[in-house]
Amino acid sequence: xxxxxxxxxxxxKTLNRINLRKEDEGEVTRVVIGMATCGIAAGARPVMxxxxxxxxxxxxxxxxxSQTGCIGMCRLEPMVDVIVPGQDKVTYxxxxxxxxxxxxxxxxxxxxxxxxxxxxxxxxx
Amino acid sequence: xxxISLHILDLMQNSIRAQAKVVSLSVLLDExxxxxxxxxxxxxxxxxxxxxxVASPFATTRTxxxxxxxxxxxxxxxxxxxxxxxxxxxxxxxxxxTAVMDTASIDCLPLGDLPGTVTTLVTxxxxxxxxxxxxxxxxGEMAFDTREIKEALQGVPLNEPEIAAWIxxxxxxxxxxxxxxxxx
Numbered sequence: 001x002x003x004x005x006x007x008x009x010x011x012x013k014t015l016n017r018i019n020l021r022k023e024d025e026g027e028v029t030r031v032v033i034g035m036a037t038c039g040i041a042a043g044a045r046p047v048m049x050x051x052x053x054x055x056x057x058x059x060x061x062x063x064x065x066s067q068t069g070c071i072g073m074c075r076l077e078p079m080v081d082v083i084v085p086g087q088d089k090v091t092y093x094x095x096x097x098x099x100x101x102x103x104x105x106x107x108x109x110x111x112x113x114x115x116x117x118x119x120x121x122x123x124x125x
Numbered sequence: 126x127x128x129i130s131l132h133i134l135d136l137m138q139n140s141i142r143a144q145a146k147v148v149s150l151s152v153l154l155d156e157x158x159x160x161x162x163x164x165x166x167x168x169x170x171x172x173x174x175x176x177x178x179v180a181s182p183f184a185t186t187r188t189x190x191x192x193x194x195x196x197x198x199x200x201x202x203x204x205x206x207x208x209x210x211x212x213x214x215x216x217x218x219x220x221x222x223t224a225v226m227d228t229a230s231i232d233c234l235p236l237g238d239l240p241g242t243v244t245t246l247v248t249x250x251x252x253x254x255x256x257x258x259x260x261x262x263x264x265g266e267m268a269f270d271t272r273e274i275k276e277a278l279q280g281v282p283l284n285e286p287e288i289a290a291w292i293x294x295x296x297x298x299x300x301x302x303x304x305x306x307x308x309x
Contacts (some may be wrong), residue, residue, distance in 0.1 A: 004277050010291055014285045018281065026211045035138070035249065049245065053286075056287055120263075
């Protein structure tokens with residue numbers, strides 16, 4: 001195990017971030033990843049880890065990542081919902097770790113959903 | 126599923142759904158190359174009737190559909206790799222799933238990204254249940270327990286990205302030397 005002293009330093013840093021977040025409650029963007037058998041088989045785990053990694057690297061303070069079960073569209077997995085407060089939910093399909101960077105940069109940071117990755121773009125074809 | 130760690134991630138969701146307080150995972154590789162994966166929980170358990178048909182693809186507790194493929198797929202992959210899957214369960218006490226594979230078999234799946242699986246489980250379920258992990262191989266052993274981490278964190282949640290990164294990195298450092306090879 002890496003040293004718990006190291007964890008203590010990270011804990012203090014994280015605590016500051018949590019306190020900052022509490023001041024603007026309601027502004028939190030949620031990323032929800034499908035993690036049932038279908039999602040996992042299609043590659044949801046590396047997608048989830050890529051989101052965590054990207055959020056960590058960019059130091060995004062207002063984003064949470066969570067999981068959900070199967071919503072019945074297994075052929076479109078891995079699926080990810082991005083819910084920005086005050087905007088419509090956006091559902092991304094056939095996600096991959098490579099696509100995560102663009103979704104974070106363009107949608108979560110800059111507020112413009114990546115239209116070509118969304119369920120609308122795929123289902124219209 | 127492409128590797129064993131993905132099966133583990135999938136099957137441990139069953140323990141979480143069964144409202145377990147503690148879910149224990151152990152991954153043991155013996156000198157002969159026999160790999161044993163044990164998932165044990167203290168959740169709701171299953172009746173004998175459910176247990177008798179749980180390996181069927183047409184057994185599931187969910188209401189949206191009539192199929193559940195997690196256990197049957199893992200059972201088939203164990204069987205192909207010269208091993209098997211068994212489940213013991215007591216209603217109200219919990220469930221223990223044991224999967225055995227011979228790593229010398231050409232059909233044995235690679236172990237895959239076990240640190241990624243455990244990090245995913247821990248960060249997606251930051252409050253409960255508690256997870257423990259034990260890995261043992263002829264090269265050594267390691268142990269991990271979310272209760273120890275939570276004690277050190279004093280209330281800071283496990284799903285904070287920086288904490289998740291630390292967990293993943295420290296698991297990687299400890300698990301990779303035990304099982305070697307390429308982690309997908």
